[in-house]
Amino acid sequence: MTANTRTLTGTRSLAAALIASLSLLLTGCFMTPGKFTSELVLMDEDRFTFTYDGEIFFLGLANLAEMGAASEEFEADDCYDAQTYESRECTAAEIAEQREVWEMNAPIRAAKAQEQAQQMSAMMGGIDPSDPQASAELVELLSRQKGWESVVDKGDGVFDVRYSVSGTLSHDFMFPVIEGFPSTNPFVQIILREGGVVRVNAPGFSSQNEGNPMGSMMGSMAGLGGMAAMAGQSANGPDMPDVPTLEGTFTIVTNGQIRANNTDEGANPTPTGQMLVWDISPRTKAAPTALIDLSR
Structure with missing residues (x-):
């Protein structure tokens, strides 16, 4: 295989990955955690506090769309x-x-690109990802919603x-919920059952489960930087986005009865009850989950 063939193969592989990424965005799987610390406090009388400190990656605001156009x-x-x-070198003819x-198929590609741009804007609450002010619009949107105490654009x-x-x-409670955005890939869910029982699921805190297809996609994208270099993408087009690594801790503190959980170590005692801790990484296969009775 010649160097030109290897370059061409790399370019096409990169383009295929970009198309898959954009398709994932259009199905609603467009957010994933980066480095973070999150805690859920569940107490009797149905009191709760939820916090999330760290990174959130929005696929639609990365330069993948621009790269897809370049490809x-x-x-x-x-x-x-x-x-x-x-394989051999193609003749000029x-x-x-x-x-x-x-070139004959150019109108078809243009129409498809326009359709995808409209779909991406709809998925992001009317924010046009191609607009240079899109990130600033998202910061403004989140900042006016209750709970979002700080939002900083890292690029x-x-x-x-x-x-x-x-x-x-x-x-029921879910995070994140963003005005105008579809709620399709939650990081954390709190589901209420009869009798004061609460189910906590955190599908977004796992990169290898069916509840978070975005996470597995982001894991595979970590290697696309090398592929882009092979294809000459860095020299001839936009650089690969700096996709954050899924890494953090999720903690549940409660004075309720823990009926079930999938932590490695089980519950640890605290001055106010018990604590469950999950260490999250790209190798995390099972999404954190717990069943807690708050009726006691």
């Missing part, structure tokens, strides 16, 4: 020897024919946030 530049398909089926077909889709809310569990 739409014409690249000749591989040509093969008719007898040996080995073959390249010209391929380019003609590619390329990564935001450092401080979220804290306290109250009474009169209904």
